[in-house]
Amino acid sequence: MLLQIKNLHxxxxxxxxxxxxxxxxxxxxxxxxxxxxxxxxxxxxxxIAGREVFDVTAGEILYHGKNLQKLSIxxxxxxxxxxxxxxxxxxxxxSITNFMRTAVNEVRKFKGLDPLPGGDFLRLMEEKKxxxxxxxxxxxxxxxxxxxxxxxxKNEIFQxxxxxxxxxxxxxxxxxxxxxxxxxxxNGVNKLxxxxxxxxxxxxxxxxxxxxxxxxxxxxxxxxxxKSGGKELALELEEKGYDWIKQEQA
Amino acid sequence: MQTEIKExxxxxxxxxxxxxNQTFLSANDTPTLAEIREKAFTSFVKLGFPDTSxxxxxxxxxxxxxxxxxxxxxxxxxELDAQKVFRCNIPHLDTAIIGxxxxxxxxxxxxxxxxxxxxxxxxxxxxxxxxxKLIEKYYGTMADDAGDGFTAxxxxxAQDGVFIYVxxxxxxxxxxxxxxxxxxxxNLFLQSRNLIVVGxxxxxxxxxxxxSYNHQASFSNIVTEIHVGEHGxxxxxxxxxxxxxSTLISSVFFRLEASAGLESHYISLNGGxxxxxxxxxxxxxxxxxxxxxxxxxxxxxxxxxQVFVDHAHPGCTSNETFKGILDExxxxxxxxxxxxxxxxxxxxARQTNxxxxxxxxxxxxxxxxxxxxxxxxxxxxxxxxxxxxxxSMFYLRQRGIGEESxxxxxxxxxxxxxxxxxxxxxxxxxxxDMVKKRLQGELQICEQCVLHCSTxxxxxxxxxxxxxx
Numbered sequence: 006m007l008l009q010i011k012n013l014h015x016x017x018x019x020x021x022x023x024x025x026x027x028x029x030x031x032x033x034x035x036x037x038x039x040x041x042x043x044x045x046x047x048x049x050x051x052x053i054a055g056r057e058v059f060d061v062t063a064g065e066i067l068y069h070g071k072n073l074q075k076l077s078i079x080x081x082x083x084x085x086x087x088x089x090x091x092x093x094x095x096x097x098x099x100s101i102t103n104f105m106r107t108a109v110n111e112v113r114k115f116k117g118l119d120p121l122p123g124g125d126f127l128r129l130m131e132e133k134k135x136x137x138x139x140x141x142x143x144x145x146x147x148x149x150x151x152x153x154x155x156x157x158x159k160n161e162i163f164q165x166x167x168x169x170x171x172x173x174x175x176x177x178x179x180x181x182x183x184x185x186x187x188x189x190x191x192n193g194v195n196k197l198x199x200x201x202x203x204x205x206x207x208x209x210x211x212x213x214x215x216x217x218x219x220x221x222x223x224x225x226x227x228x229x230x231x232k233s234g235g236k237e238l239a240l241e242l243e244e245k246g247y248d249w250i251k252q253e254q255a
Numbered sequence: 256m257q258t259e260i261k262e263x264x265x266x267x268x269x270x271x272x273x274x275x276n277q278t279f280l281s282a283n284d285t286p287t288l289a290e291i292r293e294k295a296f297t298s299f300v301k302l303g304f305p306d307t308s309x310x311x312x313x314x315x316x317x318x319x320x321x322x323x324x325x326x327x328x329x330x331x332x333x334e335l336d337a338q339k340v341f342r343c344n345i346p347h348l349d350t351a352i353i354g355x356x357x358x359x360x361x362x363x364x365x366x367x368x369x370x371x372x373x374x375x376x377x378x379x380x381x382x383x384x385x386x387x388k389l390i391e392k393y394y395g396t397m398a399d400d401a402g403d404g405f406t407a408x409x410x411x412x413a414q415d416g417v418f419i420y421v422x423x424x425x426x427x428x429x430x431x432x433x434x435x436x437x438x439x440x441x442n443l444f445l446q447s448r449n450l451i452v453v454g455x456x457x458x459x460x461x462x463x464x465x466x467s468y469n470h471q472a473s474f475s476n477i478v479t480e481i482h483v484g485e486h487g488x489x490x491x492x493x494x495x496x497x498x499x500x501s502t503l504i505s506s507v508f509f510r511l512e513a514s515a516g517l518e519s520h521y522i523s524l525n526g527g528x529x530x531x532x533x534x535x536x537x538x539x540x541x542x543x544x545x546x547x548x549x550x551x552x553x554x555x556x557x558x559x560x561q562v563f564v565d566h567a568h569p570g571c572t573s574n575e576t577f578k579g580i581l582d583e584x585x586x587x588x589x590x591x592x593x594x595x596x597x598x599x600x601x602x603x604a605r606q607t608n609x610x611x612x613x614x615x616x617x618x619x620x621x622x623x624x625x626x627x628x629x630x631x632x633x634x635x636x637x638x639x640x641x642x643x644x645x646x647s648m649f650y651l652r653q654r655g656i657g658e659e660s661x662x663x664x665x666x667x668x669x670x671x672x673x674x675x676x677x678x679x680x681x682x683x684x685x686x687x688d689m690v691k692k693r694l695q696g697e698l699q700i701c702e703q704c705v706l707h708c709s710t711x712x713x714x715x716x717x718x719x720x721x722x723x724x
Contacts, residue, residue: 054653058645082655094650098668107664108654115655147668148650164654 007032007203008053008172012064015052022048024228025064030172035204037214037239040225041247046207047091049225050176054088055081068172083115085171085202089161089178096148101160104148105130105167112168133166137193155186162193169197174205179213191216211243224250264321264444264474266303266404273299273411276329280412283380285387291395295410302404311403314588314620315559320502320528323472325444329414331359332439350432350462351376357439358447358475359415373422376431379448382418389420393452397480397508403532405504409446409478416448416477419461423454423484430460430490430679435477437501442472449477455484455512462682464494465503465526472500472527479507483515485539490678491519494686497526499554506532513539513568520677521548521560521577522686524693528557535564537571537599548577549673551693552585559588564604566595572603578673579610580666580694581617588620593634595627602629606636611643611669666694 008030015023022045030036040046052059053066055078066073073081096104109129110120121129130144137159149157158178165173175194179187194204194217206217214222214236222238223230226247231254232238242250262268273280273296281289304321305312353376354361360378367377367385375386383390400407421427437443453459467473483489489509497503503526509517523529535544550558564573579587591606606623623636643665651661670690677683 054649056649077658078649078652079655079657079661082653088653090650090653094644094646096647096650096665096668098671099664104651104654104656104664107660108651108656111657111660112655168654 006030006067007069008205009067009070010053010064011067013049013052013061013066014063015048015059015061017048017059021062022059022228023052026225026228026230028223028230030203030205032171032203033198033200034221035198035206035217035219037217037219037222037236038205038207038225038230039209039222039239039242041251042209044225045228046225047176050088050174050205050207053081053174054078054086079111080115082168082170083112087165087168087170087173089158089165089173089175091177091180091207093149093152093157093161095150095152097150099148101144101146101148102130105144105164108164109167129167133163136166136196137162138189139163154181155183158182158186158190159193162190166193166197169202171202172205173197173202174207176207177209178206179208179210187213188216211239214239226250226254263324264304266299269408269412270300272327279329280414283384285383285391287391288383288387288394292411292413295395295400295407298400298407299404299411302407304404304408311561311590314586315528315530315557317502317528320474323442323474323500325442325472325474326439327444328357328439331415332357350430352432352434353377353417355415355417355433355435355447357437357443358435358445358477360417372425372428374425374427375418375420377418378415379413379418379450380415382450386420389452390418390450393480393482394450395480397482397510397536398478398506399508399534403506405476406478406506406532409448409476409506412446413448413478414446416450416479418449419451419459421453421457421459424456425454426458427460430462430682432462432464434464434466435475436466437471437473437475437497438467438469439471439473442474444474444476446476446478449479451479451481451489453481453483453487453489456486457484458488458490460490460492460679462492462494462679464496465505466496467498467501470498470500472502473497474502474504476504477506479505481507481509483509483511483517485512486514487512488516489518491517492677492682493519493521493531495521495523495526495529496689497529499525499527499556501526502528502530504530504532507534509533509535509544510538511535511542511544511571514541515539516542517544517546518676518678519544519546520673521546521550522674522690523548523550523552523558524689526556526558528559530559531561533560533562535562535573537564537566537568537573540568541570542568543571544573545676546573546575547673547676548575548579548589549670549690550577550579550581550587551670551690552579552587553582553696554585555583556585557587558585560590561588562591562606564591564593566593566599566602566604569599570601571599573605575606575608576673577608578669579608579619580613580669581610581619582613584614584616584618586618586620588622589638590622590624591636592624593626593636595625595629595632595634597628600629600631602632602634604632604634608638609669610640611666612640613643663691663694667691670694
């Protein structure tokens, strides 16, 4: 099993946000996590990625059977966990090229590989740019600086393609995208699907799931996964909203 | 004559010393220059040294520096192997190098060079003798003795320094690199005086380096006057890489005639206490001045940048952008004062100061200040001080970049906004390397000169490639 989350409790500044999350993800699967605002979806993504502002108070996250608790943010990333940010950060002065070269080579170093030669790296960049239809010279600009919402999200998928993670968590990658950008982003994800990797797609809307077909859909509500099902659950949520879930939980 | 006195710095010491040596100091002065000297001495007697009761020195306390005790040299010590001291090499950068050792021009037996195109470069002491009319026309006309006892003291004792003259309509074909090296086996108080004249429609790039050669304490009081004629262009780089026992009071007075342009870059990489007085006077309309600064300080280092821009004529544009990264118990001060006079309409003046504090004990005092006496102006100022952005750190680390490398990337990116304004590509590359080294804690005061840190024979290695940022 790739990811196993057991009774995960986590919070920030003493405020509990996740109240016993259980989730299992196998290689080759796509999971969608849906739910109303403020139920802990982004917190769950951040906690898996190891963000230090959140405290894990109970439970555990196993990745390839190994407890992640003691692993730093960067070591989790190097082990193959990727987080696509809901709000990608603008970093003036750091070019995407250099950012990615540093990232790719640090991951390679972790795996005991030599740095990628400059020419090979640039070829890899060109190849992966095509995957998300980045035609402009985006890569020589500072990371996310002055990018449109669509460019930022494409840039997240581009980075994912460069790093080839085993577990990719996409946090509301569809938010703020027009239909063309949504299609491009979803196509990028679909092309990266392999039998040995998995995706956890966090979204508010069924719309994205027309393009990225999930194997499982989970509803996170008040810090717990309260309902799981197949892709048809997403359609049901789209049609009926979340109120019936809230009522079931009341 | 006594040439070496190791005493604390007091006003009385210098008053005594001046009175005792006045005849010697003014031996080569024309009557005009002797008068300037005499007047400066009177000012110094009146002003003395600044202390923290004065607004402009409130945050920079010199008592500890003063108390150390220093030699003062009225004659240059025998030149070391000057060629060796100044074998300063920026790969692929062709510069004309002139050097100063302990404040004295290093002559290599040629105290004055007259280049074919009319450019004159050499010792100020020599120039006072050889070109008295030229010197009288400019010398002491920019440095203002009224405000600060240090400038008055420098003028009273001025003996040597560098003189550069670029005649009207001449563009200096290569950058001039002026290297001040301090090398003495005892604590040393030194003063040098530089005069740079860029004629109308002329151009000069000047790379001005302050370096220590050893770890001995020093106190430098350096005054530089720079005149830029109508439509002239001055490209000025000030690099400071002194040891932790050094105190540097650097006062640079720029005077820009109509439509003159100035780009000045202050790069402070190391030093015990650095005080930069940067004064810009627009002496005609439509001038333009960009003043950039980057300071990277740690331990108990102290850097104080005081920028004063006098918009005395209409239609001038000034922009100050200073950025700093402060670690451990370092302390930085930025004071930007823009004065827009009553008739200086269509003034455009901007000030920005941004700082990153890496520890709770590092400190910044930032005082942007606009003083405006007419309403047809565009002025802005802004100041921010913070830590490395935790959101950016998380983002970089989530991509597998280690914490240290992520910090380095962010710090370098912050500094690079200033570094990439450097107009000479080879110099920019060199400074980038030095900034990286500094941020990684690897920059040493150089054995030979500040720009000698990396050579093709001894390239620097970085564990992350940030050359293409």
